[in-house]
Amino acid sequence: MFDIVIIGAGLAGAVLAERFAQSNKKILVIERRQHIAGNCYDEVDGNGILIHKYGPHLFHTDFVDVWEYLSNFTEWHVYHHKVRAMVDGQIVPIPFNFNTLVKVFPKNLADRMEVTLLKNYGYGQKIPILELKKSADPYLQFLAEYVYKNIFLHYTEKQWGKPPEQIEGAVTARVPIFIGRDDRYFNDRFQAVPRHGYAKLVEKILSHKNIKLMLNTNFDEVGELRGDEIYLFNQKFTGRLIYTGQLDELFSYKFGALPYRSVEMKFETVDAESYQDVATVNYPNNYDFTRITEFKKIHPAQSKRTTILKEYPQNYVKGKNDPYYPVFTDEARIAYEKYSAELKNFPQIKAVGRLAEYKYYDMDDIVKKALDVFAELKD
Ligand code: UDP
Numbered sequence: 174m175f176d177i178v179i180i181g182a183g184l185a186g187a188v189l190a191e192r193f194a195q196s197n198k199k200i201l202v203i204e205r206r207q208h209i210a211g212n213c214y215d216e217v218d219g220n221g222i223l224i225h226k227y228g229p230h231l232f233h234t235d236f237v238d239v240w241e242y243l244s245n246f247t248e249w250h251v252y253h254h255k256v257r258a259m260v261d262g263q264i265v266p267i268p269f270n271f272n273t274l275v276k277v278f279p280k281n282l283a284d285r286m287e288v289t290l291l292k293n294y295g296y297g298q299k300i301p302i303l304e305l306k307k308s309a310d311p312y313l314q315f316l317a318e319y320v321y322k323n324i325f326l327h328y329t330e331k332q333w334g335k336p337p338e339q340i341e342g343a344v345t346a347r348v349p350i351f352i353g354r355d356d357r358y359f360n361d362r363f364q365a366v367p368r369h370g371y372a373k374l375v376e377k378i379l380s381h382k383n384i385k386l387m388l389n390t391n392f393d394e395v396g397e398l399r400g401d402e403i404y405l406f407n408q409k410f411t412g413r414l415i416y417t418g419q420l421d422e423l424f425s426y427k428f429g430a431l432p433y434r435s436v437e438m439k440f441e442t443v444d445a446e447s448y449q450d451v452a453t454v455n456y457p458n459n460y461d462f463t464r465i466t467e468f469k470k471i472h473p474a475q476s477k478r479t480t481i482l483k484e485y486p487q488n489y490v491k492g493k494n495d496p497y498y499p500v501f502t503d504e505a506r507i508a509y510e511k512y513s514a515e516l517k518n519f520p521q522i523k524a525v526g527r528l529a530e531y532k533y534y535d536m537d538d539i540v541k542k543a544l545d546v547f548a549e550l551k552d
Pocket of ligand 1: 258267324325326328329332344345346347348455457
């Protein structure tokens with residue numbers, strides 16, 4: 174009855190469903206949650222403000238094809254994300270850049286550091302903190318130590334439960350030191366949020382007559398792996414299965430559970446029109462939460478009140494919270510490799526997305542990946 178079954182209605186699953194539906198395939202999408210759009214799901218709250226239920230999601234991309242593809246399903250509200258951090262009682266721009274230098278150091282020291290940075294790196298370059306820490310120059314060493322201690326160390330310990338050296342370098346390199354005066358969090362060409370939100374965008378992507386969606390349904394309620402075969406509604410399924418969930422779960426944790434970090438989201442209503450100057454303020458030190466996001470600053474809304482979100486990272490525990498970020502320990506990598514090898518016994522199954530590929534994908538990377546997978550599998 175169905176040519177393709179897709180597990181998960183997040184961005185990866187939705188884009189693949191739409192692409193295959195357009196080429197006349199019949200698709201069944203199975204989603205365990207009661208809503209689509211995965212962790213980029215959003216909704217209008219009691220204050221009339223569009224909030225991101227699973228934390229702030231800011232779309233940014235340099236991929237023209239991804240931008241154009243998504244533009245078929247949404248209008249955009251152009252929005253360039255700005256983040257500040259509370260450091261020594263001051264609110265300063267993040268990523269750390271020349272504007273931050275003059276806020277945290279006396280002018281003559283800040284000038285000296287700016288010139289030293291420009292002598293060592295090109296204007297517009299991005300330097301990961303762990304790289305800057307290796308610098309031999311005493312001014313840059315001092316700067317690196319300051320930024321490390323005040324911006325990265327405690328935030329990373331809260332976010333990951335480990336110091337920066339014990340997590341993959343690429344993670345802290347997402348927020349580099351920026352050689353220049355650009356205060357934006359991202360430098361990509363296209364930066365915007367869907368005008369009516371991500372849930373509406375994904376709803377539109379999925380609204381094709383060839384796509385049937387089942388919410389509130391676990392894969393194991395309708396299907397199972399038997400030997401190297403897939404059974405669906407108790408019948409052998411010979412089509413393709415696109416799996417965007419956790420790989421350890423698909424294989425009943427036979428090589429152990431893969432570790433993830435989760436985040437407890439605490440939304441608050443503040444009885445004021447505005448709470449902070451920019452959408453997100455990071456609190457690297459002194460608080461249990463990592464950051465506060467005010468959604469009105471992302472999606473403008475007429476409201477006398479404002480909604481803020483405090484994020485409290487914690488370990489993922491099955492049944493208690495949701496998996497957000499893969500934790501790349503050596504042990505986790507080895508286990509993931511074993512699950513990947515196991516997947517080779519099932520040529521019908523393709524694993525795609527942040528959970529199934531155990532990768533720290535951004536939203537645009539996921540859409541790119543889904544478009545690439547479609548190109549690979551379509552014939
Ligand atoms: N990070 C940090 N301090 C900050 C911002 C980021 O230490 O003020 C580190 C932290 O380890 C974090 C990583 O950089 O997990 C990536 O940050 P990003 O804002 O990209 O995380 P996301 O928005 O994906 O949670």
